Amino acid sequence: TKNQACSNRLETVAEIAGLCPSRLAEEIIVIGSVARGLADDNSDIELIFVTEDETTETERLAWLKEIGASDVQHYCGPLSERSSWLIFRYQKYWFEAGWRQKSSIAAEIEQILTAQVCTHERLLLASTLQQATAVNGSGFLRECQARLQEYPQAVQDAVIASALSPWTKDLGLQVRRVLAARDDRIPLLERIIADMHRVLRLLFAINRQWE
Numbered sequence: 001t002k003n004q005a006c007s008n009r010l011e012t013v014a015e016i017a018g019l020c021p022s023r024l025a026e027e028i029i030v031i032g033s034v035a036r037g038l039a040d041d042n043s044d045i046e047l048i049f050v051t052e053d054e055t056t057e058t059e060r061l062a063w064l065k066e067i068g069a070s071d072v073q074h075y076c077g078p079l080s081e082r083s084s085w086l087i088f089r090y091q092k093y094w095f096e097a098g099w100r101q102k103s104s105i106a107a108e109i110e111q112i113l114t115a116q117v118c119t120h121e122r123l124l125l126a127s128t129l130q131q132a133t134a135v136n137g138s139g140f141l142r143e144c145q146a147r148l149q150e151y152p153q154a155v156q157d158a159v160i161a162s163a164l165s166p167w168t169k170d171l172g173l174q175v176r177r178v179l180a181a182r183d184d185r186i187p188l189l190e191r192i193i194a195d196m197h198r199v200l201r202l203l204f205a206i207n208r209q210w211e
Contacts, residue, residue, distance in 0.1 A: 016028070
């Protein structure tokens with residue numbers, strides 16, 4: 001259920017979609033807290049502009065200027081792999097917007113589903129799209145979500161093996177024991193945090209849920 005903060009932001013996204021030429025967005029996908037129905041008054045708006053062909057930075061910046069966007073700046077976005085991200089302000093909201101080709105997204109989903117990639121950073125695309133919503137839908141997001149309903153056995157095996165790998169090596173365990181004995185807290189905490197992340201990855205994989 002979308003709250004009022006989400007509804008207000010989605011209305012603004014719909015306005016942007018109406019102003020955006022098809023070359024710069026065949027489909028606009030809303031991700032993050034707005035898509036999940038968790039936005040509040042402090043939330044920005046995260047968008048993926050899905051394009052058929054590659055676009056240039058000049059085109060993107062010119063369009064943002066045309067619609068009256070301000071404070072435009074480059075940004076390493078949440079899904080920066082093979083995409084170009086900008087931060088800008090439109091009306092009273094801040095936006096994080098990434099542009100990416102449809103073929104690139106489809107290819108990465110194929111890599112994920114066939115366990116060619118299994119890092120958290122790469123699997124993040126799956127959970128992000130699974131929880132996303134499209135504003136001016138061409139049907140692409142629906143196609144992606146349909147494919148991601150499956151969590152293949154090969155993915156589960158790859159994630160579990162990757163998460164367990166550091167714990168199967170004697171050196172890794174020995175380092176933790178040495179750091180604990182020395183009361184060397186910062187490097188020990190760094191490893192504990194990484195271990196906690198691995199535990200979470202295991203829980204997601206065991207339950208066949210995208211991270």
